[in-house]
Amino acid sequence: MELEQLRQLVEVERQGTISAAAEKLHLTQPSLSRSIKRLEADLGQGLFDRTRNRIELNEAGRIAVEHARDVLAAEQRMRDAFDDLARRARTVKVGSIAPAPTWNLTARIVERFPGTILEPDILDEKVIERSLFDRTIDLAITRKPIALPNCECIPLMTESLSLYAPKSSKYAGRRSVSWNDIDGETFLVFEQIGFWREVCEEALPNATAIFQKDREVFIQLLHSSDLLGFTTDAPQNRGSVEGRIPIPIQDASAHATFYLVALKDAPERVSEIVTWIRETT
Amino acid sequence: MELEQLRQLVEVERQGTISAAAEKLHLTQPSLSRSIKRLEADLGQGLFDRTRNRIELNEAGRIAVEHARDVLAAEQRMRDAFDDLARRARTVKVGSIAPAPTWNLTARIVERFPGTILEPDILDEKVIERSLFDRTIDLAITRKPIALPNCECIPLMTESLSLYAPKSSKYAGRRSVSWNDIDGETFLVFEQIGFWREVCEEALPNATAIFQKDREVFIQLLHSSDLLGFTTDAPQNRGSVEGRIPIPIQDASAHATFYLVALKDAPERVSEIVTWIRETT
DNA sequence: AGTAATTACGAGGTACGTAACAATC
DNA sequence: GATTGTTACGTACCTCGTAATTACT
Numbered sequence A, B: 001m002e003l004e005q006l007r008q009l010v011e012v013e014r015q016g017t018i019s020a021a022a023e024k025l026h027l028t029q030p031s032l033s034r035s036i037k038r039l040e041a042d043l044g045q046g047l048f049d050r051t052r053n054r055i056e057l058n059e060a061g062r063i064a065v066e067h068a069r070d071v072l073a074a075e076q077r078m079r080d081a082f083d084d085l086a087r088r089a090r091t092v093k094v095g096s097i098a099p100a101p102t103w104n105l106t107a108r109i110v111e112r113f114p115g116t117i118l119e120p121d122i123l124d125e126k127v128i129e130r131s132l133f134d135r136t137i138d139l140a141i142t143r144k145p146i147a148l149p150n151c152e153c154i155p156l157m158t159e160s161l162s163l164y165a166p167k168s169s170k171y172a173g174r175r176s177v178s179w180n181d182i183d184g185e186t187f188l189v190f191e192q193i194g195f196w197r198e199v200c201e202e203a204l205p206n207a208t209a210i211f212q213k214d215r216e217v218f219i220q221l222l223h224s225s226d227l228l229g230f231t232t233d234a235p236q237n238r239g240s241v242e243g244r245i246p247i248p249i250q251d252a253s254a255h256a257t258f259y260l261v262a263l264k265d266a267p268e269r270v271s272e273i274v275t276w277i278r279e280t281t
Numbered sequence C: 001a002g003t004a005a006t007t008a009c010g011a012g013g014t015a016c017g018t019a020a021c022a023a024t025c
Numbered sequence D: 001g002a003t004t005g006t007t008a009c010g011t012a013c014c015t016c017g018t019a020a021t022t023a024c025t
Helices: A003-015 A018-024 A029-043 A059-090 A099-112 A125-133 A195-203 A215-224 A268-280 B003-015 B018-024 B029-043 B059-090 B099-112 B125-133 B196-203 B215-224 B268-280
Strands: A048-051 A054-057 A091-096 A117-122 A139-142 A151-166 A186-190 A208-212 A228-232 A244-248 A255-263 B048-051 B054-057 B091-096 B117-122 B139-142 B151-166 B186-190 B208-212 B228-232 B244-248 B255-263
Touching: A003 A018, A003 A029, A003 A059, A018 A029, A054 A059, A059 A091, A059 B059, A091 A099, A091 A125, A091 A268, A099 A117, A099 A139, A099 A151, A099 A255, A099 A268, A125 A139, A125 A255, A139 A268, A151 A268, A186 A195, A186 A215, A195 A228, A208 A215, A228 A244, A255 A268, B003 B018, B003 B029, B003 B059, B018 B029, B054 B059, B059 B091, B091 B099, B091 B125, B091 B268, B099 B117, B099 B139, B099 B151, B099 B255, B099 B268, B125 B139, B125 B255, B139 B268, B151 B268, B186 B196, B186 B215, B196 B228, B208 B215, B228 B244, B255 B268
Parallel strands: A091 A117, A091 A139, A186 A208, A186 A228, B091 B117, B091 B139, B186 B208, B186 B228
Antiparallel strands: A048 A054, A139 A255, A151 A228, A151 A244, A151 A255, B048 B054, B139 B255, B151 B228, B151 B244, B151 B255
């Protein structure tokens, strides 16, 4: 008994005739007829009531179809498990404290490792190290280097925050601003900005923030409202909104250096990424 | 992917080497090696870590084996279901009010239908007819003919009860006895005697009965004790115990005629038995 | 007539075994 | 040197497709 025969049996049951099933299975009808007979011989009893030009499942046949479906379902689960495994083998999970470095990383990886899928997740600074050690993530992106013997830690990129002011704003002509200058204002803020949110909350204790979860809506609002906003020097942020001018924020806390961290005993596909990044930075 | 390959995979896992597994599977080692490679190709990834002359399951391989076992278990359930079906197709369930007619029937069936398995069950007179109609049993053996249009009912045999007295007993010399003669005595009685038990209880209201469930123990007691017992003229009872003499009981209630009853729309294997019995009685 | 199943026959592909080779214990 | 796994090669078997046959609608 082979799986192919069970697939055939199920198809015959579904189609009602051997002819129709044969067509579906890309077989000739005599071939399928013989194959079914082989299955019956193997099981030791007929599965169909045969009149001269008609077949119909009998009691045994109905039981056979039922069990065949079970066997094939088990086979499918096996294939699914493998698909999942293959997908996981191509996926690298990155936990990052901010979105920009994951964009950077993704851009550099698709260039060198086109088969690899990066699965980014913005995490809190406090949990990111633990996630790396318990292998919930394969790579971590932090603001501070992690100098542990079983970790590989390399600088990845820097990012600087700018005020994103409408041309009509009183800040529009400035070359730069400080936190002090803009504290107390109302800001439109994209919610998924990781640690930058805490930076802003600390630096602008008197500001009002309007958080927007949806990226598309956020961009729309940047266009249509004249509220102050933020942007960074990440290439993905550049030139996206007309009528707004990025004005660098002077303070040190508006500048971040990101580090890429991996465990030294990470899987091959992870460590070769780290190596590649180190060599090309 | 075919079941044969999964069987091979599981065997390789069990044996640890391809060579050993090949031997178990009655294959040459190169053939098995290729077959495993085909499976790996089909699943899209290697299942073994290969050193030059050693193979070891890798992560994917362990998952594969696990799932292969599931698939093969489903296959086994299918085969078991068929074995069960085949067994049921050869089995005829008989509900009888007494054991002797089932012995008679079994003896006659093995002679004519050697493939058929008779599964006898001693049932109470009150439930036997219902069991036939709800098809819990295929054949019924009763004391009274059942004259219903959807039933086939034919006489099967007669059985007569005898006192089974030790030679030392005061009844030993008698040609026959009546219930009256022996009421008040103590009897050793085999428990599985169907309706005879009720016959005795009614005919011997003052008697004491010592029931014995185990057939072997009962025979032993017949040999070793000098309690009165019962036997019948069924061939299977004849000559079984030395030192005891069967003494016919005169009364009408000690004689029974058994009828074989089947539904008219019973399966082929049942009705051909009834036909055979009718023709040869 | 048209459809559906089985049987007969020839061909091609697949998987087998043998043999040779490589490498480890 | 014995064991284990892979590769190469020729062969045999197995299953496929085509064609012919039969029967039912």
